[in-house]
Amino acid sequence: MEMDEQMMREALKxxxxxxxxxxxxxxAVIACKGRIIAKGHNMTERLCDPTAHAEMIALTAATEALGxxxxxxxxxxxxxxxxxxxxxxxxxxxxxxxxxxxxxxxxGYTQFTPSLLHPKTEVRKGVNAEECSRIVxxxxxxxxxx
Amino acid sequence: MEMDEQMMREALKxxxxxxxxxxxxxxAVIACKGRIIAKGHNMTERLCDPTAHAEMIALTAATEALGxxxxxxxxxxxxxxxxxxxxxxxxxxxxxxxxxxxxxxxxGYTQFTPSLLHPKTEVRKGVNAEECSRIVxxxxxxxxxx
Numbered sequence: 495m496e497m498d499e500q501m502m503r504e505a506l507k508x509x510x511x512x513x514x515x516x517x518x519x520x521x522a523v524i525a526c527k528g529r530i531i532a533k534g535h536n537m538t539e540r541l542c543d544p545t546a547h548a549e550m551i552a553l554t555a556a557t558e559a560l561g562x563x564x565x566x567x568x569x570x571x572x573x574x575x576x577x578x579x580x581x582x583x584x585x586x587x588x589x590x591x592x593x594x595x596x597x598x599x600x601x602g603y604t605q606f607t608p609s610l611l612h613p614k615t616e617v618r619k620g621v622n623a624e625e626c627s628r629i630v631x632x633x634x635x636x637x638x639x640x
Numbered sequence: 641m642e643m644d645e646q647m648m649r650e651a652l653k654x655x656x657x658x659x660x661x662x663x664x665x666x667x668a669v670i671a672c673k674g675r676i677i678a679k680g681h682n683m684t685e686r687l688c689d690p691t692a693h694a695e696m697i698a699l700t701a702a703t704e705a706l707g708x709x710x711x712x713x714x715x716x717x718x719x720x721x722x723x724x725x726x727x728x729x730x731x732x733x734x735x736x737x738x739x740x741x742x743x744x745x746x747x748g749y750t751q752f753t754p755s756l757l758h759p760k761t762e763v764r765k766g767v768n769a770e771e772c773s774r775i776v777x778x779x780x781x782x783x784x785x786x
Contacts, residue, residue, distance in 0.1 A: 524715045543700050544732035552691050563690045578756055579732065582725035586690035606752050608722055 741772025
């Protein structure tokens with residue numbers, strides 16, 4: 495879907511912002527009826543908070559924007575497969591749809607059973623996957639060299 | 641351990657505060673070397689944020705208090721078995737020990753495989769379990785009657 499790629503571009507912009515700030519370059523946006531209502535990127539270093547993942551920041555911003563705890567009509571676009579914490583947080587929010595770019599075979603939520611997601615949440619993946627993956631790989635490669 | 645029961649009393653006080661505020665009555669404290677450095681109780685309603693669980697609030701407060709992302713030398717005391725989101729958050733923080741009161745056979749983290757916890761985290765459970773469980777059961781019973 496063209497919309498998925500367009501929104502993933504916005505999530506990638508967030509990932510690039512994270513990179514500039516020395517954070518693991520993962521970004522997310524949350525859209526409701528085609529309009530972005532919240533953005534977030536990894537801020538674990540700056541906030542000294544291991545829970546400050548892109549998805550958590552976007553999720554909290556989205557519920558604040560909508561004034562409600564639930565995001566059934568929303569879609570989160572995130573550059574990398576969510577970790578279990580973020581997946582379970584999105585389940586509590588009953589998010590309508592999750593669209594992610596790159597798989598995370600090491601820490602991704604899909605490795606856990608039973609599913610960590612809300613039963614009604616739809617998932618699409620692989621959107622701009624190569625670019626979403628490359629920015630993270632390059633980040634860690636440059637860290638190892640440093 | 642006497643310390644566990646004493647600390648769980650403090651977590652229960654947090655749960656009672658949550659109850660007074662109309663929140664699901666779950667509380668948590670985080671201790672480092674026998675001293676409480678952070679407290680939290682469920683605030684999902686007040687903050688309109690489905691991630692505002694007792695453990696998440698205490699965890700963020702603890703990392704802020706210590707000025708670091710990791711809690712290897714800390715113990716979290718929480719009245720109810722953490723959900724997958726909180727368990728995975730505590731894994732990111734590499735928490736030293738988790739002590740919880742009541743089991744949560746419906747939404748607890750122990751139902752998921754592989755383990756959501758950090759491999760070095762120790763777990764003790766069943767501390768003041770009856771009281772930790774009763775406050776939640778009574779809360780939902782009174783909600784259904786209302």
